[in-house]
Amino acid sequence: MSWNPAEPYDDLPRLPPRAELESRAVLKATIEARDALARFDARARALPNPTVLINAIPLLEAQASSEIENIVTTTDELFTASVTEAGATPAAREALRYRSALYAGFQEVGRRRPLTAQTAAQVCAMIRGHDEGFPRGEVYIGDPVTRSRVYSPPAARGAMTELLDNWSEFLNAPTDLDPLVRMAVAHYQFEAIHPFTDGNGRTGRIMNVLMLCDAGLLHLPLLYLSRYIIETKDEYYRLLREVTSDGAWEEWVGYVVEGVRSTALRTTETVDRIDDVQQGLLDVVRRIVGSANGDLLSVLMEQPYARNRDVVERCGVSRPTASKWLHGLVDAGALADLRVGREVLYINVRLMEVLRG
Structure with missing residues (x-):
């Protein structure tokens, strides 16, 4: 795998990866995560009034997902802004746009429309408040401490178009991969392509929950990994880089699957x-x-x-x-x-x- 962080990664390997994705350890973790996810989904659907969750939990996800991108708002600011825009901070407004983008994406899943790069573009446009379109220009991703470039996403127009087409095909092609494994792979690839100037992380995290809904593992868009990512932020970025530099897919997939398991358990407790x-x-x-x-x-x-x-x-x-x-x-x-x-x-x-x- 030829990769230089200082050069646009136009030859990012296409999907599916050639590496073994479902090792014995990954499959064991997947079984446990699927069990926790199924129990959470059943518990949420059994609530007398699921609208309580539909209104509140996406707002908390919007807050957490935005916090990862250093867009910080308090819970009080966010819930106040959801009722009245009087005095709403720019961060609160941006988090509310995130929730709107999630709802719009979930409606697309409900219409049985395939998830594609165009879905991601629509989600990102709602998050940002405007449509940047494809393709974007060259993007700098650096370490804020050392001020050194740590990754250069694909920049050539043809490469980005081909990669996004390949990503869309991977999401919809028949496969024996467990949906959680496919989600983990797709999330890495989306962040590696980095198709937008800004909003890639938040868009990718919305696409995660849409993939779970599309696979039938969730009936309501209520499970989010953003809090898990905040709590393990260094590990998240380290594992993303190690897939790029070393092809360390097993560790990355295991991390994402564990995130689903622990988040499902935590959110079930919240529902209770x-x-x-x-x-x-x-x-x-x-x-x-x-x-x-x-x-x-x-x-x-x-x-x-x-x-x-x-x-x-x-x-x-x-x-x-x-x-x-x-x-x-x-x-x-x-x-x-x-x-x-x-x-x-x-x-x-x-x-x-x-x-x-």
Whole structure:
């Protein structure tokens, strides 16, 4: 494998790799990861109101995935911006675009459209807020400490086009590879091609979850590796480089598969805690409202930062009634109120504690 970090890697090997990808160790890890993933998927689908997860977990993924790229926003900023744009930071707006891009990609999977480089381009355009198109110019990737070039992605127009076509074909061609192994290989190749000037990492991480959904391993787009990558960031970049320099596929695939396993277990615990919060809030709602108001409960769980108008619209009650309920829940300690501009937001305190981790 001829590779020089100072020269564009136009001869990046095409897929599938010639190396053995499913060693005994990888297959064993894959079985464990698939089991954890299946249990998480079943648990998420069994929730009485999966919309709670669909609204919240992609926002947390948006936050974590953006943090990897040094776009930092707090959980409070992000959930506030999802309700009202008053005072929203540029980082929060960019994270919200990430969530929108994820939803759009998931809709494409639902329409049974194949995942391709064009899908990735559409996702990246939504993340960035504009369409850069193909091909990009030459990109510099360097070590911020040593200021030395560590990798030069393909730069020739013909090479990038051929590599992206090959990547799209690999995603959709019949194969005996386990879907988790294929996802790991595809993620490396996408980051190595680095088709966009910016947004490659975030786009690649969205494509990961779309691949899991497309393979039927997830029914909702709710499992994300960004937190795992943040916690193992040095290892992530080291293993990517070692595939490039040494063809170390087994170590890379094992790392990604372990990420799926550990993330599935962690997210299952989060789902269990969210369910506990919902049951506890239901008891408070019964006491304050006088009944188990399912619509009110749904608003407060689906929108951890809710407004009076959200309760009015969902529950079909007057503003004074909605205000009475919300103030009662604040007094009971179930909600906290926060003024943002002209809006008063009512925060589901215990749910946000769970979501902050």
